[in-house]
Amino acid sequence: MRFSALRSTGVVGLAAAGLFAAAVPAQAAQAAGSGSAYGASITATVGPVSVTTGQLAPTNTSNPGNASTGLVNVPTDLLTVGAITSISEIDTSNNVTEIGTVFRADSQLLRLHADLLRARCNAYAADVTATNPGGLTGLSEITNLTIGSTTITPTGDVSQTQTIDGVGTIILNEQTTNSDGSLTVNALHIKIDPNIDPTGSASGDIILGSATCGTYLAPAATPTPTPTTTPPTTPPGGDSGTSGSGSGTGSVVPEGAPETGDGSEAAVTAL
Incomplete structure (x- = not known):
């Protein structure tokens, strides 16, 4: 795998006005052998405070490697995160791995806690000369997720959805196929309830936790062979050296010999 040096932005604190300095967004994955990931993104308005973080700790295959952000505190008690990381990998065969992770997420306002929220996707390049068709896969890893007094158990289903009063709609292992054919995986997506x-x-x-993998290289089409016609090895009518029917056997009549009506040789009387 090709990696760049570790990039770390250290500890991030938010001003009382509640506005993050937006991180540089990860490049959208659009082509075969491309991808991007980030740890977290928040766009929210609660009362007089608006929060826009952009994509935190982004990486992509244009500059593959690791990115990390230390302690993050969002105002209005919306979210506190212990650490955020992302990983972007691409090998010489254009196989892509993207991972976005959040460690120790807490929200007093949403009454939420999770030890780990991780999204991962892989784009496997096709082998155009063999049987590997290539493909996209996605999965999420979620550990100890609780909201209020409720423990949320991941089922492993794609886009597991639950609505919780006073919190909003939560989607676990959200997977979306984009218009360009790329796959986006979000470990946890919260759509905030207006009534908080x-x-x-x-x-x-x-x-929290996001990864996107671009489309993979499809195998080359195999040309359909043109059917050929093989000429028959036996001339029409059977073997030219035999007579009769059915079994293909018969008696040979010497040249010039008279025949009876049934094909047998006639008796010859000497003069």
Whole structure:
């Protein structure tokens, strides 16, 4: 695998106004042998405070490697994260691996806790000369997720969805096939319930752990062979050296010998 040096932005603190400096967004995966990942993204409005983080700790296959962000505190008690990392890998065969991870996520406002939220996708390049068709796979790893007094157990299903009063709609292992054929996996996507704000005007999305893999190289089409016609080895009518029917056997009549009506030789009387 090809890697760049580890990039770390250290500890991130948020101003009271609640606005993150947006991280450089990861490049969207569009072509075969490309991908991107990030640890977290928040776009939310709660009361008078709006939060826009951009994509935190982004990586992509244009500059493959690792990215990490230390402690993150979002205002309004919306989210505290212990650490965020992402990994982008591509090998010489254009096989791509993208991973976005959040460690120790807590939200007092949403009454949420999780030890680990990780999204992963792989794009396997096809072998155009053999039987490997290539393909896209995605999965999520979620450990100790609780909201309020409820423990949320991942089923392993794609886009496992649950609505929780006072929190919103949560989607585990969210997987989306994009218009360009790429696959995006989000470990946890929270669509905020407007009623978490007393005015009923809260809105926004929180994504924790995200990875996107571009389309894979499809195998070359195998040409259909043109059928050929093999001429018969036996001339029409059977073997030219035999007579009769059915079994293909018969008696040979000497040249000039008279025959009876049934094909047998006639008696010859000497003069």
